[in-house]
Amino acid sequence: MKKNLILLLAGLAVLASCRQPVPVETITGPFSASTNIAGREFPKIHPDLRVEFRVDAPEAQSVAVDICGQVCPLEKDEEGRWCGFTQVLEPGFHYYFLVVDNVRIADPSSTLFFGCGLMASAIEIPEAGVDFYLDRDVPRGEVRMQRYWSPSLNTWRTCYVYVPAEYEQNPGKRYPVLYLQHGGGEDETGWSRQGHADIILDNLLAEKKATPMLIVMDYGQAGDFSKILLEETIPMIDKLYRTQPDAAHRAMAGLSFGGGQSWSIGLKHPEVFSSIGIFSSGMFGGVSYAPFDLEASLPELTADAAAFNAAHPVFYISCGEGDPRIEYTRKAADALLEKGANVQFKAWPGGHEWQPWRKSLHEFLQLIFK
């Protein structure tokens, strides 16, 4: 059956382009990105971390790659394929677009991820010596697509719920819960698909470096998310899952837009959440944001730092060193320390991207629920 033979070969190509990122150490020459659709040769990552593109568009007038703020024009070869290289890219996960005759499109060769407010192409550039978010042969938890009805939005919602591998083996055990929020223009799929949150925690649990917990990843840009999370999502999770339903066993963290929510919802509801993580948030100030006023934002800290610290065993703030938010974030962390907050601040290499967020989660998971 000719058609089926072709499909079989397409299937076998899955082997050629392994669907998981690979340790860069294992790479000897140019290789197809792990984020490519199975069997697509390009984009191809070269050992110097430039990315090679070949795009079939014989009748296009111009084709370019828009990635990490650089626009790299491609050149048409005699077969009508548009070819070229990016500059050297930072390791990590980068959204990108093809620009065909000035129309920004998703690359048909890429697996797509919900980011930038739409389904976006992306490429995974491995980082030397960094494998905490790569698949290992350890017990794997599940990510469950949990549908639930939202009365306030009058619609069904889906939140992603990570449960550790041991969850089903311990029917009597209850677990703490981390509420983990995505960034602006992303959705509930971001932390598992782009961030590999499930793999990161599976690996930590196998090393006994984290406490077994659930991670709830919900869509945070709908309606009044504070109301949804506090009155709809959390009660649903505490009803359907074996949780430890108190503040001591609830943490909230988020990246960028979700980091702001960890402050405005998590930190502001100590009766619901204890530990808080804020990764690369713009809330501490910057061009498009109001100046950060600690006194006005966190009077409870000024009022009683000891009580504040007791309510928040882990208060973690991080940002990429190449992120325009770093200066404001560092200032805010210093101001918090000055006021007596037991805040932990971490600056990671990289910009406003997933690599610092993965590293922040990896560190935060080792601190909470201890």
Next chain:
Amino acid sequence: MKKNLILLLAGLAVLASCRQPVPVETITGPFSASTNIAGREFPKIHPDLRVEFRVDAPEAQSVAVDICGQVCPLEKDEEGRWCGFTQVLEPGFHYYFLVVDNVRIADPSSTLFFGCGLMASAIEIPEAGVDFYLDRDVPRGEVRMQRYWSPSLNTWRTCYVYVPAEYEQNPGKRYPVLYLQHGGGEDETGWSRQGHADIILDNLLAEKKATPMLIVMDYGQAGDFSKILLEETIPMIDKLYRTQPDAAHRAMAGLSFGGGQSWSIGLKHPEVFSSIGIFSSGMFGGVSYAPFDLEASLPELTADAAAFNAAHPVFYISCGEGDPRIEYTRKAADALLEKGANVQFKAWPGGHEWQPWRKSLHEFLQLIFK
């Protein structure tokens, strides 16, 4: 915070464009497709089931919509947007592409689905009086992303596992399992994202029209899938889930390419599977397929029809009336009946598309494990 206001508005737009399909009866005028990215106005479905497109591509030379085998050219308006209508479309779920300067691309306004071997735009056209695959206020099961290691492929795989809402409430109960396969160019996400298999079963269970069961949806176009399914997937599922691990409580069904696998794997392993469903398979003959030889394909039926029927309490074959496979499929079903097979054949309105597959699953689920 200006940025956050914009994001909040984007979020609120979720309400405007409800993410679930809506009953066509409730529609009074043109409406944004439920398959659009939240907040995107176009494509818009008109009550006559023509679809209106508006695409921003001021510098493109030509833009068209390629949908259901028709290519509909769009026309540029004074603002540089390319506008136009499709012809009247069949109700159901249709993959489509934009063609910009003869490059086939995914529509940035559409949620994308893995089909046609890549991430494809698609549009959901509601069907009057048909709501069995639409969200209802009933207990909702979960779809779990179950990662597992495949020794034969030497890689991690993800299969989707539906568990009914009652699963966690009945820790002592074991369940039958349906292994449900996607079509060529689709993957393990197809039956839940495009097909709404989880919603279909949730709704049937709420009506007491189906037996509570698990549904396992795996990627079937990798390596030797027969070996993977029989030696890797099924043992993993029987280990991690509370299954009834015998043939009487295992069924296999699939659409198109997956229908052929239901025959070549499911029907050929009565020691593993009992009931079998084959939706819109090309295996029964046609231009691109070898002629179907029942004697050679199924000697066990000729040898002992009674034993064959006893081993397969449900043997269900279906196809769309507008599918080029219908003639060959009907012939094969007649030949099977003639040989004494207790086969149930159903022809549905529509072509080689999801609407007949959803209807086939809806019927098949009501027949098995009774």
